[in-house]
Amino acid sequence: MKTQYYTAASLDGFLATPDDSVDWLMALGDDEASTFPAFIAEVGAIAMGANTYAWILRHADEAIALTGAAWPYAQPTWVFTHRDLPVVPGADVRFVRGDVRAVHNAMCAAAGPRHRWIAGGGDLAGQFLDAGLLDELIVSVAPVTLGAGKPLLPRLVTAPPLQLQGVARVGAHFAELRYAVGRGASDSSTQPPA
C-alpha cells in the first residue's frame, strides 16, 4: 500500500494557471487510454487541498450533466482547508487542517489494503513528502506550457533524486512519468537532512 501523488501537469511543471484554471487540460479531451480508471480503482483514501476541492465544487453542475453525480469519488476524502467550504452532496468528505501525519494515519486505516491518493495541490503533496510519507509520484505530462501557475511540487528534491520507475505514452497527448521517492539523505527544502 502506497501513498501516491497522481496528477496531470504542464510540461513546465504547473498544475493550473495562476487563477486555478485547467481549461487547457480539459481542451485536450477525454482520453480513452487514460490510466486514471485503473488507478482510482486501487485507491482507498484521498487527500486534497482547498483549491482542488473548490475546483470540484465550481464544476459540480458540469459533473452532474456528465456523470449524474456532483462528486466523483466513492472513497473517504480529507480536505485540507482553513476556510469554510460547503460539502458536495453525496461526498464522503471531512475537513481538516494542520499536520499531515495524523491525517495520513487515518487515511491508512480507512484505505486498508488499498493505496492513498494525494490529489493535489503541489504544496499538500510537498507536506506529505516533507513528512516522509510520500511513496510515489505519477505525473501525466500534458503537451502544453503555461509559463506561470500553481506549481507541481514546490520543493527541492535532488539528493537523493527521485527514482524513475516508468515512462509511457498515454494516448495522443500525454507522457506518464512514474517515480518512487528516494529514501535516505534528503535535501527537501522544508526538511533538514536526517
Next chain:
Amino acid sequence: MKTQYYTAASLDGFLATPDDSVDWLMALGDDEASTFPAFIAEVGAIAMGANTYAWILRHADEAIALTGAAWPYAQPTWVFTHRDLPVVPGADVRFVRGDVRAVHNAMCAAAGPRHRWIAGGGDLAGQFLDAGLLDELIVSVAPVTLGAGKPLLPRLVTAPPLQLQGVARVGAHFAELRYAVGRGASDSSTQPPA
C-alpha cells in the same frame, strides 16, 4: 532541417537553480544511453543565451581536464548577450543581440542540410517560438524537482498544444519527451493570434 530546442530540465520545469547551478544534473552522472551525441552530430548551427554561455566559460577548466578542450562544439555558435563576454579559446562564436529572425537566417545558411540547435535558456527558446521559428522541443526530464529556478519555457503554449512525438526512457534517470510545435492559431503570450 529543423530548429530544435534540446535541453534537460527538472520534473517541475526548471533548467537550473535560481543561481544558475546545474550541479543537480551533473550529480546524475554521465549517461551512456544519452541521445546527445547522436543529436549534436546532426546540428549545423547553435544559438544560446548569455547565461548558458557564461556557464560554459565558468566550467572551462573542468572541460579541459575532461575532454582536452574548453569549448565543446565545432559548430558556429551565436550567443545572445547584452554584456561583454570573453571568447572561449577555439570557439567559433559570434555575439549578437536583438531580433532572433536575422540570426535564424544566418544559422540556416550556416547549417545547410543540418539542424539548428537552440541550446537555451528558456526565454531565448521562447523568442524563437514567438517568431514562429521553433520546430521541435526535446526535453530530457531529470528525476528531481527544484521548486524554483530558471524556467524551461516561460510562455503560454496551449492552443494549439504541442504535438507529442515521442516518449522514451533514457538510461536510469531520464525521460526524453519530444514535441513538434503546433502550427496555426497561437496563444503564445508574446505573440498575438494570427
